[in-house]
Structures are given as structure tokens and as C-alpha cells.
Amino acid sequence: MDKRVVKRVTPGDIVGVEEEFIPGYGAYIDEEGYIRSQLVGITQFDLVKRIISIKHVKDKPLTPKPGAIVEGIITGISDDLAFVNIYAINEKFSRSINFTGIIHVSQASNEYIKSLYEAFRLGEVIKAKVLNDYHPYQLTTREPGLGVIVAYCSRCGYPLYRKDDRLYCPRCDQYETRKISVFYLFRE
Ligand SMILES: [Zn+2]
Numbered sequence: 001m002d003k004r005v006v007k008r009v010t011p012g013d014i015v016g017v018e019e020e021f022i023p024g025y026g027a028y029i030d031e032e033g034y035i036r037s038q039l040v041g042i043t044q045f046d047l048v049k050r051i052i053s054i055k056h057v058k059d060k061p062l063t064p065k066p067g068a069i070v071e072g073i074i075t076g077i078s079d080d081l082a083f084v085n086i087y088a089i090n091e092k093f094s095r096s097i098n099f100t101g102i103i104h105v106s107q108a109s110n111e112y113i114k115s116l117y118e119a120f121r122l123g124e125v126i127k128a129k130v131l132n133d134y135h136p137y138q139l140t141t142r143e144p145g146l147g148v149i150v151a152y153c154s155r156c157g158y159p160l161y162r163k164d165d166r167l168y169c170p171r172c173d174q175y176e177t178r179k180i181s182v183f184y185l186f187r188e
Contacts, residue, residue: 066133080116
């Protein structure tokens with residue numbers, strides 16, 4: 001094994017032996033002569049001074065946590081269940097954010113609704129709150145800040161804008177019902 005290979009390590013991992021290296025930053029020797037990491041990071045070698053150290057790596061990929069506010073697009077919908085492609089967590093956008101969320105009809109609104117189509121439609125953009133910490137993420141849009149932030153006319157596809165508590169299509173001159181977030185983007 002090439003001992004100079006850079007490895008990802010976590011605290012306690014063996015990164016070398018006493019005979020070969022001196023522990024540098026982030027490393028220590030245990031009672032048996034193994035050099036171990038104190039940190040989450042990657043191994044670094046100084047082959048001249050024969051020092052092995054650990055470079056701390058901040059590796060916290062953003063994942064949805066209970067209570068987090070996420071944004072996503074409705075990618076599938078039935079009367080009871082909607083699927084959401086989550087692309088932002090707590091206002092942070094990153095290419096690594098790509099999770100599936102699920103909303104059950106009982107979690108869509110504080111008002112009683114019979115079908116999720118009364119709350120959102122395919123392709124619309126919503127803000128939702130995460131309820132659990134495993135995949136697929138259970139979401140709710142019951143609070144006033146949550147719900148659709150972009151919705152489209154079911155007849156012509158034009159973006160709807162908010163007029164009072166409803167959404168309006170100026171082309172079709174018709175109103176539509178959704179679970180509207182107070183952060184809805186288009187206003188009169
Ligand atoms: Zn329309």
C-alpha cells in the first residue's frame with residue numbers, strides 16, 4: 001500500500017505508524033505506536049520532515065433537516081400525494097441539493113381540502129417545511145409562509161398573479177385556488 005495516498009479520515013482512524021512518521025497537526029500517537037487522526041479531514045504528508053498531519057475539511061453537504069424551509073418544484077401529483085424536487089434549503093442554493101420531498105394531502109393546508117390539486121399543480125414552485133430527517137423527506141405547507149410561490153394558469157399556462165387571497169390569470173380573466181405562500185412572487 002502506498003502510504004502517501006491522501007485519505008479521508010475521521011477521528012481515531014489510523015493514518016501511519018510511529019516508525020515512519022512524526023505526528024503533526026491533527027494527529028497523535030496512541031499507546032501501541034499507531035498514528036491516529038484527531039480530526040475529520042484529509043491526510044497530508046511532509047516526506048522530507050516525515051510529518052503526517054491532518055487537514056481539517058469542512059465537509060457538510062447541505063441536507064434537509066426537520067424544521068428547515070425548502071424550495072422545490074412539484075414533479076408529480078395525485079389527490080393524496082405530491083412529489084417535490086427540492087433545490088434549495090434555508091435560502092441556500094447549491095448543485096448538491098437535489099432531494100425528493102413528499103407532501104400528503106393532510107399536510108398541504110390548515111383548511112380542509114379534498115385533493116392536492118386544490119393546493120398546487122404539476123411544475124409549480126413551493127416553499128415547504130421539512131418534517132423528518134431521512135429520504136424521502138416529508139414536507140408540510142400548512143403555515144402562512146408556505147405553499148406555492150409560483151403558479152400557472154391551468155387553462156393557458158401563463159403565470160398567475162396574486163390578487164387578494166386568490167390567484168388570477170389576466171389572459172383568461174379567471175381565478176384559481178391554491179395554497180398560497182405569503183412569499184408568492186407575482187403580485188398585482
Ligand atoms: Zn390563463
